[in-house]
Amino acid sequence: MALYDLLPVYKVSYDLLLQLYHISKNMERDYKFTLGEKIKNESTELIINIYKANTKEDKIDLLEKAKTNIEVIRLLIRVYKDLKQISLKDFISVSEKIENTSKQINAWYTQQKKIKAST
Known part of the structure; x- marks a missing residue:
């Protein structure tokens, strides 16, 4: 188990x-x-789910929760933009972080599904 604060995600x-x-x-x-x-x-729930997934042997449920968290964040940030509560520069920056996080969580999830399928 890697230290959670060293995980790129x-x-x-x-x-x-x-x-x-x-x-x-x-x-x-x-x-x-x-x-x-x-x-x-x-x-906050996203980070908690990432931490918990890193400490558990069966990570799939927690990674599914993290995937849901990231999609809700993606939706809400779009609402921010449509309500003009965020600048375009901040929207782009946040969107890049959301996308980066999403890709890493999905890759981790896929890896865990393969591990579970092989056992």
């Missing part, structure tokens, strides 16, 4: 969480405590 998802916290500070009040809290909670 953990690092990029942590950077994503920090960026989402910074962005939510500048949101209009109407959205800050609804949409802003939802995306921060979802990002």
Whole structure:
């Protein structure tokens, strides 16, 4: 088991969480405590699921949860953009982190499915 904070997927998802916290500070009040809290909670759950998956032998369920987290974050960031609560520059940066995290989680998930199938 690798240390969770050395995992590339953990690092990029942590950077994503920090960026989402910074962005939510500048949101209009109407959205800050609804949409802003939802995306921060979802990002926190993502990191927790990555940590838990790294510590468990059977990772598939937790990786499925992480995949769901990343899709919810992707949806909410699009809502941010459509409501004009995020700059285009920040939207692109966040989208790149989301995509990077998603690819790593999917690769990890695929690897775990193959391992489970071979046993």
